[in-house]
Amino acid sequence: MSVLPGGLRVCVESVPQYGRGLAAVALTVAAGGDDDPAGRHGTAHLVEHLMFPRSGGGSADPTGEGYAALVAGAGGVCNAETHRDHTVFHTTVPAESLPDVLAWEARRLLGFAPTEDVIRTETDVIGEEIRGAGDAGRSWESALGALYPGSRDSFGTAAELAGITAGEVEAFFRAHYTARRMVLSVVGDVDPAGVMAVVRAVFAGVGVIRVAGEAGAAEGIRAAGEARTAREIRTAPLLSGRPGVAVGHPLPDPVADRPAYLAQAVLAQVLGRSRLPALARSARDGHRLTSATVTCGYHGQWLASAAPDLTLAVLGRAPGTEVDAAVGIWRSVLRAVAEGPLPEAEHRRAVNSLLVAWHRQADSLPTRAVALGRDALLLPGSAGPDALPAELRRTTPAEVAAAARALLEGPATVTELAPQARTVPTARAHTVLTARAGTELAPQARTVPIARAGTELAPQKGTVG
Numbered sequence: 023m024s025v026l027p028g029g030l031r032v033c034v035e036s037v038p039q040y041g042r043g044l045a046a047v048a049l050t051v052a053a054g055g056d057d058d059p060a061g062r063h064g065t066a067h068l069v070e071h072l073m074f075p076r077s078g079g080g081s082a083d084p085t086g087e088g089y090a091a092l093v094a095g096a097g098g099v100c101n102a103e104t105h106r107d108h109t110v111f112h113t114t115v116p117a118e119s120l121p122d123v124l125a126w127e128a129r130r131l132l133g134f135a136p137t138e139d140v141i142r143t144e145t146d147v148i149g150e151e152i153r154g155a156g157d158a159g160r161s162w163e164s165a166l167g168a169l170y171p172g173s174r175d176s177f178g179t180a181a182e183l184a185g186i187t188a189g190e191v192e193a194f195f196r197a198h199y200t201a202r203r204m205v206l207s208v209v210g211d212v213d214p215a216g217v218m219a220v221v222r223a224v225f226a227g228v229g230v231i232r233v234a235g236e237a238g239a240a241e242g243i244r245a246a247g248e249a250r251t252a253r254e255i256r257t258a259p260l261l262s263g264r265p266g267v268a269v270g271h272p273l274p275d276p277v278a279d280r281p282a283y284l285a286q287a288v289l290a291q292v293l294g295r296s297r298l299p300a301l302a303r304s305a306r307d308g309h310r311l312t313s314a315t316v317t318c319g320y321h322g323q324w325l326a327s328a329a330p331d332l333t334l335a336v337l338g339r340a341p342g343t344e345v346d347a348a349v350g351i352w353r354s355v356l357r358a359v360a361e362g363p364l365p366e367a368e369h370r371r372a373v374n375s376l377l378v379a380w381h382r383q384a385d386s387l388p389t390r391a392v393a394l395g396r397d398a399l400l401l402p403g404s405a406g407p408d409a410l411p412a413e414l415r416r417t418t419p420a421e422v423a424a425a426a427r428a429l430l431e432g433p434a435t436v437t438e439l440a441p442q443a444r445t446v447p448t449a450r451a452h453t454v455l456t457a458r459a460g461t462e463l464a465p466q467a468r469t470v471p472i473a474r475a476g477t478e479l480a481p482q483k484g485t486v487g
Contacts, residue, residue: 023398024218028230029202032221033394038211039385045117045210046387049127050395053198054107055174062186064148064178065194067104071144072136072191073111074102089130096122104176105320106166107327108400112388117211121220124208128224134195138188149180160260162321162334165270165435168255170330201229207395210387255435262439264312265339267348270435273318274428275329277401282428283325284413285421286333289429290318291372292364292422293335297355311351313338325393325410328400333429336439345438356430362423369419377411 024032058065074090093100098115115123163175206225208217260268274282298314316335320327337348363369383389390407397404405413 026201026222026225028226028228029200030225030229031205031398032218032225033205033207033398034212034214034217035207035209035390035394036212036214037209037387037390040390041114041210041385041387043117043211044114044387045120045123045208045212046112046114046391047120047123047127048110048112048205048207048209048388048391048395050108050110050205050207050392050399051199052108052203052399053194054105054109055176055178056106056172057194057198058174058178059190059194062182062190062194063174064180064183065186065191066109066198067148067176067178068141068144068183068186069191069195069199070102070104070109070111071147072134072140073130074100089126092126093123098123105327106173106176108396110392110395112392114388120208120210120212120217124217124220125224127206128228131199131228134192134199136188136191141186141188141191145180145183145186148178148183152177152180159321161268161336161437161439162270162317162332164257164260164437165268165332165334166330168257168435169270169272169332169433173330199229203399204229205395205398207391207398209391209394253433255433257435257437259438259440261442263441264439265341265343265441266313266439267337267339267345268435268437268439269335269337269349269352270437271333271429271432273329273331273333276325276331277328277403280413281417281421282425285417285425286428287318287324287376288369288372288414288417289359289422289425290316290324290333291375292359292368293355295372295375296368297359298335310340310343311337311348312340325401326396345436349436353430356426360423360426360430362426363419364422366419369422372422373414373417376414380407380410380414 024034026032053069054066055063074088090100093113093115096115096119098113098119100111100113102109102111111127113123113127159175159177163177166173166175206221208221273286274280276283293316294314298311298316314335314337316333318324318333319331335352337352339345339348384407393407397406
């Protein structure tokens, strides 16, 4: 890890065994949905999109060829994700193209100046993403907002973005995309000294605060707010493809209380792999669950955010199973684990499944680059991704039982998932059905399956189409 004079942190790791001949670059920025200005929910998401303009010229590349096209021309791939507390851009290319990619990355930061027409194009794209968000995502955001008032989801609100101006977008970028709020990670078949020489040359001036008064807005990363202490918080019902209920619980701080956090990850694996699937196939007191998933961390991505964060259970309800009955079943499963200890074989299977997931991605260059950037920016003091297997192995059945007790005794949100009544219009004789000008005939929103705890350490929710 090196720090440039302006404060940009740069992490370079030579790991040719994970991707011979390849290199990955991740730029992690401490700017996400929680930073959106009042009345402009989605600004962070929009800035992410504007780093990949869909028309020539403008912010990312004044020459007219966008960043994504340049990367594709080099035989690489790139994408980005906006989260509640950060945004990350990641690119993978042949190692010989790394100097060019670093120069392009710096250029789109230095040349950020979106035009009004590009902004309108990207707000329309974001509106489509919001409409296509699945049941699981809406449940997660509802639970977080109820437990931590003021937290904002990463997508945004289409109505609030509709009137946003280029000046507002640039002000957000200048305030939050500053050197001290960014980490650049480079991983792969690289020479660290050579990489640092290129970075020092092309990133000079990146993230420099140019407008008086912006420094205060750009300093530090927000502190997690206090969770509500009410035993149970009922949120407004959400429309869903099928009847269900979502139950959210706050997670421990992954920095201040890391062992307890990792015990929650193991608990989610135990519940999701053995306890809940078996329960969903059997009757209990005349009530049935048709499905059951549990996720640990931001939209199922554990260690992907700083506190606050959630464990979320999403339970499908069979006909006749009321919300309270489904929540009761969930709590009974937690009590069974809390009264533990878990059988050693079940505990070992859950830990091993998390380790397998980690090892499957250990040779993924973008995953590694993103993990290094997140650790440096969001999880200070972390020993890094290579320390995670040993940390998981130290988790005990007693700690998992304590994790279940913490969920039972702490606050929780309950959100009913209610199917929307479908009405089939009947055309009357001689009636012509026409679409009004400007009316979109859109398909139903797709349901995106939740990722189980431990299946992915890298972001899954891409916001660049």
